[in-house]
Every structure is written in C-alpha cells, then in structure tokens.
Amino acid sequence: MNHSVRQEEPTASPASVTPTPPVPAPPGIPAGAGAAETGSLTAREQAVFDLLRVNPGRLYTRAEILERVWGLEFSGDERVVDAYVNRIRRKLEGAGGDAPLIETVRGAGYRCAPGVGGGRRAWPHLSQLPAEAQELLSLVSAYGSEASPGAILQVLLDNMGRVPNLSRAALLNVTPPVPEVLAAAGTVDGRDGPTLHVPLPAQPGVTVAFTGLPGAEWDAGTRAYLRGAARLVGGSLLRALDLQAERRAYQRLREQVQVLEDRALRSRQDSAALLSLTHLLEGARGVPDILNVSLPVLAELAGTDACAAWFPHAGGPPGVAVHRTGLPLGMPDPDRFTPDVPGPDTPGVLSVEIGEQTLRLLPFSVADAPAPPVTGQEASALLPAAARCVALALSQATLLRALERSALTDEYTGLGNRQAFLADLHAEVAFAARHGARFAVTLVDLGNIRYLNATAGYAGGNDLISRLARTLRAVTRAEDRAYRLNGATFALLLRFPSQEGAPEAAGDPAVRGWQERLGGALSHLRRGAPVPLDLHTSLVVCPEDAAGTSDLFRLALDRLSPAQWPDQPPEQQPEQPHAPTPATVRPPLNPGLNDGDGE
Known part of the structure; x- marks a missing residue:
C-alpha cells in the first residue's frame, strides 16, 4: 500500500518539478479553503475525488473505488483508500471547513455529501426543506445500504415528535386481497386509532401507513407533514425492501446449495460404505460372519442406530441384531417386533430372497445404544442395493456350504x-x-x-x-x-x-x-x-x-x-458266524481302497 503511494509522489529537486495548477474549489466550498495548508491534489487523489463528486450521495465501497481508480490488477490492501480520503479532506476542507465534503459510512464506504459536485442534483431543494426534514434525511442516509425497512421506519418514528400520539409506522402491500405487512415499527394496540395511508408512486400497491393511539386527532397540517415525511423516506424504504428481498433470495439459494452439497457428501459417503461392504463380504465366511460385517453398514445407510436380520421360516438361523459400531445387540422389543410376524409390507422391513429362503432386514434405533443415537438422517437410495449385495453373499455362502456338505x-x-x-x-x-x-x-x-x-x-x-x-x-x-x-x-x-x-x-x-x-x-x-x-x-x-x-x-x-462283547470274557474269541469261504474272506483295507460293498 505505502509503496504505491510513494511511487506516485517521488521526491525530486524543486527545479525538476512542474508546478500543478490549483484545482478549482467545488461549488459550495470557499475558494482557497485549506489550500495554503495542504497544497493541490495529486492525479490519484483527483481521480478519487472526481469519482465521489460525480454522483453525490451515492455510497462507494473501498473495493469499488480501488477497481475504478487503481484498476483490477491492484492486489494491495483496501486501506489505501482511507489514506487517500484523509489527504483529500485535509487539502480541500481545511481546518475551518463546516460540513465534510466526503462522508464516511462506518463499515460500508465513502460518499460525497449532497450539494458537492456538479450542481445539487441529489437534493435540489435541500436548503428549502424544514430543519426536521433535513435531520430526518441525514438520519435515514446514515444507515447506508445495510438498513432494513424496519430500522428506517423506526428512525422515522423517533423523529416525528411533533405528531401527537403517533404509535406505529408500517410498510404495507395492499395489492393482495388481504394487506400484507412488509415491515413495521412501533407498538400495536388492540384498539383502533387514526390511520393515514401514503402511497409510494415508485411502487404501485405499496403504502406507508401511520397509526395513532386511540382518541388522537390529526389535523390537515399534521397529515400533510406525515405525507411529506413518508415521501422523503419512500425511496430508502423501497431500496431497503429490495435489498431485503435480495438477501432472502440469496439465503434461500445458499440453503439450496447447502442441501445439494449435503446430498453430494452423503452420496460419496454412501458409495464409500457400499464399496467397503463389498470388501467386507469378500472376506466373510458363513452366514453369521456375513451378517456381523454387513448389518452395521446397512444401519449406516438406513440412517439408524442398528439393524436386525432374521429368517422367518421355521428352523432357520437365529435372528441377530448389530449396532452400527459393530457391537452385538439384543433383538428389538417383542411388542414392536416378532420374527415370525412382520411381513414384506411391514414399514421399515426389507425382504431379500436367498434361493428358496427369505431374509428380513429391519433397521431400527435404540435408546440405550453404545453410541449417541442417529437423528435427522434419511435412508440412502443405495440401501436396497446394499441389501441385494448381502443377499448375494448369503446365497453364495449357502451354496458353498451345501457343496462342502455334499463333498464331505x-x-x-x-x-x-x-x-x-x-x-x-x-x-x-x-x-x-x-x-x-x-x-x-x-x-x-x-x-x-x-x-x-x-x-x-x-x-x-x-x-x-x-x-x-x-x-x-x-x-x-x-x-x-x-x-x-x-x-x-x-x-x-x-x-x-x-x-x-x-x-x-x-x-x-x-x-x-x-x-x-x-x-x-x-x-x-x-x-x-x-x-x-x-x-x-x-x-x-x-x-x-x-x-x-x-x-x-x-x-x-x-x-x-x-469285536469283544460285554457278556463274554476277553480271552474267549467269538465263534465265526459261518465257515470262511472265498466269498466271505475280506481283503486287507488299504487307505485308498473303496470296495463299495452294500451299495
């Protein structure tokens, strides 16, 4: 920041510097005010001042001033604008100036005061307005672009002391069948008092409504005063209303984007969980092992704390329930869950076919879980696909077990x-x-x-x-x-x-x-x-x-x-049941021999 300022005003000998002609004093500023103390403006200072005085009353942020004066390639600190504004003030306003030429809107930026620049285009009759109206305009303008319609109405109420028994000011949209309150300030009394509606020409259907306390009486002068005050702040109210609508639209957009981001994140997590499930199923052996590794993943995809599985047919494997942390749990409460009762249409129950058998899966939440309960999470769209993966793994394990039993x-x-x-x-x-x-x-x-x-x-x-x-x-x-x-x-x-x-x-x-x-x-x-x-x-x-x-x-x-029989002494050999013949003499049994007798 300081480097750019020093480049603009290098030190040189008096002989090498061409004197800069003095800048004419703006209208409303005494000629030569502060000139003897601070001297003339530099080229960059003149550019900043010209930008502000072309549109008096318009608020410019530091970023806008940097973009228009320094250019898009500037990458320094925004506070360089503060330094230039302070130097412009010292040179043009001087120690004896009245109102500041450049106003500071805290937290927002800078603007030239109305009446500074080429003519009094912002408020051509500002000097002819009553003192209260000028004060009201200054107070409303102090809010800048961050003011809400309710805050402007509150400022309006606070500065309407000459109106007796004024209790409420509201901005209404009377276009719908029922008037819609867009913004309001003041107190609401259940009893009706005098009401004055002031239409805003710039926005058809929008009015400023003043409400008095019960029993108050407003004469023609008071009503004219209220109408003038409403029209003075009407532009600020509409501008603040538009900004409020933009903020709400932006907030809704942010919420929609957040929902999409959450869905994308959930999709990535679910895809990772499904991929992890496939790896776990590859290393699982047998029905119990498959259920122990798959039920926690199914509970995670279902957005619940645990998942139970059982075979409804008689004689099937016993039911099992596993928490999403991998710890075994008891089966759910018999009052809400009986292994033989829930059918395929029971809410929350998934049915998958495994050959001629049916496996039922029930994701559920438990109050005494070993981890905090999962809340506000919907079931993933990948849950049915994960259940089918589990069914496929169980089918393969069942077939493999049947083949092993058949082979052995x-x-x-x-x-x-x-x-x-x-x-x-x-x-x-x-x-x-x-x-x-x-x-x-x-x-x-x-x-x-x-x-x-x-x-x-x-x-x-x-x-x-x-x-x-x-x-x-x-x-x-x-x-x-x-x-x-x-x-x-x-x-x-x-x-x-x-x-x-x-x-x-x-x-x-x-x-x-x-x-x-x-x-x-x-x-x-x-x-x-x-x-x-x-x-x-x-x-x-x-x-x-x-x-x-x-x-x-x-x-x-x-x-x-x-063989020795219990009813004969060990030394007594049993009699042969028949005389040995070539058909009854049994050859020695070798480990690799299978004579197939009896088949």
Missing part, C-alpha cells in the same frame, strides 16, 4: 465320508501336537457284508449298514465324530482327557469306558440282526500309539480284530 458327507448314511475323515484326522493330529491333547481312532468293520448281500439281498445289506451307522451315531458324544470310509467300514474320532505318565490302553479309564460303551451298542445290534454279524474293531490312541496321520490310520487297520 456320505449320501446314504449322513455321516462324514472318507475325505472328511482324513481332513479331520489331520487337524486332530496338529491340534494334539500343539496343545498336548489326546484322541483315539476307532475302526468298525462288518466283515461278512458280501455274505449278507448274497443271503439277504442288497436291500438287507444296506439296511444293516444304515442300522450300524445309527448305532455309531448314538454311541458317540457331542465332541466325537463318525465317518463311513467305504461300503462296510466306519471310523470314529474320539477326544480323551490328557493323563500324566501315558498309561497303557488297558489301564486308561477313558479307553475302557469307550470300549464298554461301543461293545454294548454292537452287542445290541448283533442280537437284533437277522443273520450273524462278523464285526471287527480296533482302537489307536494318539500320541501313545502313534503321532502321525498315516501311522495312526495304518495301525488302526492292522489292529482290526473280532
């Missing part, structure tokens, strides 16, 4: 098949090695299955195999597992408690208890069979007998021997 389950008995047995045996060996646990492998083989097929038919053989599978399933505990390795050979994995000293199998109470339980079940099966059964069993304990998958399986095959 024996179709005829419902037990695990050979692949499931080998996978679980490998996992048990790793678990025992890591944690020092113990488990046992038991094989049960029906040796004369071919004889049974030949005598009782394949239907009778299949029936005995099914009964043997049910017997083994009934004799195992919840942590034990049973498998069908091939046509007539079954395997069981049994977890035993750890014991110190690795006792022999004969002295292990867990082993003895299992042998007694299995022997009793097989004895019951044998007594109810239509033909004699040639059952062989074996037992191998890990890690006492072997510690590897192949060693355990091979040793269990080698130890296959006729």
